[in-house]
Amino acid sequence: MKLSVLDQAPITKGNTAPDALKKAEELAILADELGYTRMWMAEHHGTNTFASSAPEVTAAHLAAKTKNLRIGTGGVMMMHYSPLKLAEVFKTLSAFSPGRIDFGVGRAPGGDNHSIYALSEGRQPMTHNMYDKFELAMQLINDEVPEDNLYNKTIATPAQVVLPEAWLLGSTGNSAIQAGRMGVGYSFAEFFMGGMTTEILEAYRKNFEPTVFMEKPEIKVTYMVTTAETSEEAEYEALPQDIWRLLFTKGRIGQVLSPEEAANFQLTEMDRMTIQQNRSIHIVGSAKEVATKLREEQAHYGFDEAMICSIPHSQEKRLEVYRLLARELF
Template sequence: MKLSVLDQAPITKGHTAQDALNYAVELAVVAEELGYERIWMAEHHNTNGFASSAPEITCSYIAAKTEKIRIGTGGTMVMHYSPYKMAEVFKSLSALAPGRIDFGAGRAPGGDHFAMYALAEGRQPEVNHLYEKINHTLQFIKEEAPLIPYYNKVIASPQHIVLPQSWLLGSSGNSAIQAGKMGMGYSYAQFFNGYMNRQVFDAYRENFVPSTFMEKPEIMISYFVTVAETKEEAEYEAKPADIARLLFMRGQVDLLRMTPEEAKDYPLSEMDRMWIEDTRYQHLVGTPTEVADFLRQEQQTYGFDEAMICSIPHSQETRLNVYRLLAKEMLH
């Protein structure tokens, strides 16, 4: 199984946004050394909790600091941008790092409604024709101008470059068939709701049409993971993320993640503890062997090709160790 990295550039308590972006670069370098397939940067707006607001910029910097790991966006939130501009951004990235760039397209806003309207300059955000926007972007990337009057007189520069891989992100299964028809890879976020359905992935494969971006269907599943040498240590490091999920569910979306020491003494009601336990399928916690065994079983059940790991312990060293331990268990 191929392993990859999803990074949201999290800002944990006691660290700055600049730290978070520097840590993203460090993580990419370490992931490359460990044999991870790719690293994707997420897109988040109007939040103090994540520093990844312009993933394509971070990707370009990471590309200059690495040599072989694939780099992309998980995802570019297409409602906010012109297909023409997105195509030129990813063609430029691919010209600078040929054979290493992924255009990961997402249909979510990546922020609240205030961010949506700010990005749309006060206009009604584009939410109804997102598959069409993605298709127009793909056409521009492969140098086929969409048949629309204001598009058919322009070219997306730079021309004649190695095409990036193109992926469609999903979290409910509704986008699987569309991804197949457009000849894109399908990246499914298991950690959003924990829901998995083999029929969704089968529908993607059945509807897949080979394209210049993807010769055969490729499915990648994103998991939220905390591992450590022992189960007890993993639970200790995972508790801040569990509390963050709980607070997010309550609408407290902009709090910095606390330290494990603070989380250890955080007052949780019995109902809080039950909620965390009942939703633990969205957060894989354990030893490397336990998590690796679970991922291999998931692969057998659902037939995906690649697991993308998102991990947000409080400290950078602990986070790097999560990826080291998983690589040791699954890649070597």
């Protein structure tokens, strides 16, 4: 099975944002050594929970620190950038690391209303033209002259670079058909809200039209995973993330607790029921149990690649997750 990494640069309790970014570098180096396919950085704004606010900048650093690992964004949030700037950024990345860059884009804001308006300098954000923006960016990356009058009088430099892979993110299935028609990879965020169906993925495949960015349909599914040598240890390490998601649903956005703090956290019976329900999008267990679950998911849905997001409190335990999965699945 092809495995990849999604990193949000989580700032777990007791750590700092610089810590989180340095740990992203450590994770990228390990993933490269283990034979993972790619590593993407997410984009989050206005939070002390994640340090990944500029994924394209982090991607440049990670690409310079690795040799074979594909590096990209999962995703850069198009709402905040012009197609020309997107094209220039990813062409520059690809010029430095040809054949190893992924242009992964999302249509969400990656932050709250305060962040959205600050990023747009107080202007009303444009949310109606995301697919058009993506198409324009890809044309500019491919050294084409768009028909759009705003973009057909300039060029995106550097020119004549190796094209990055282009991917569209989705978490509801609404973008599956569009991703197919645009001839890009489709990345489904199962870890976000769940809801993946065979119908969503088949709609993407049926509508796929080959392009210079992607010759055949490629589906990648992102899972939240906590694993360890034993299921008991995995449960212990998973509870902080379960509590974080529980509090997030209540509008309380904080940092991931330590396992010791989580074990002593006061949970109501309703809280425990909610955590159990959320386990449908958080795979927890021993390495063998998790590997079996991922194989079953791939057999059922027919996706090409599993991307793993894992947020144990300690970096040691987080790196162990990726080591254990590589041992079981490569």
